[in-house]
Amino acid sequence: DGGITQSPKYLFRKEGQNVTLSCEQNLNHDAMYWYRQDPGQGLRLIYYSQIVNDFQKGDIAEGYSVSREKKESFPLTVTSAQKNPTAFYLCASSINRGTAGLRALFFGSGTQLSVL
């Protein structure tokens, strides 16, 4: 089945540690996104990538880094510079052409990151 896979489902970070959240899609989508969601809040854009080897900062990129070496993969690293990383992280993808049904965002099941 086509979809977006995020792993792990739960992740714990120690002080001063970098951690990487995985996101893989087999939908052949061009664009991929990372969002952060705090409890009871909406979605905030961290980074996005429209094509391979290119990505842009979203609204809250500080303390995060990404790479897009393959179309299918868009890992997110939460660095030690992110002082309040506890949140739910959602990866999503979309294509950038066609009708609304095609341009919709499709989401993975998310990763809950907590600080030890």
Next chain:
Amino acid sequence: AQTVTQSQPEMSVQEAETVTLSCTYDTSESDYYLFWYKQPPSRQMILVIRQEAYKQQNATENRFSVNFQKAAKSFSLKISDSQLGDAAMYFCAYRSSGQNFVFGPGTRLSVLP
């Protein structure tokens, strides 16, 4: 910059009744797309319904339908015959060509048995 407003932080509906969730947006674009997403307690974001701005006909998906008023920049979601499984956070989202998605703050819907 585009903004999306959902003026109802919380709503409740009796099982089998109908409820309407409000969404307004601000844009100067003429070509764009609108979406409603559902986030149940599992926190999986699920696409509920989508609408192209150039289409005058309102989108429907089974018990879900929208009332799209382009001039008023309004995009409300109607849920008919509400079921317990409809309880969730609902997010309205906007996307114009070549731009990123803009999400509203969400409306928490409770369904009362």
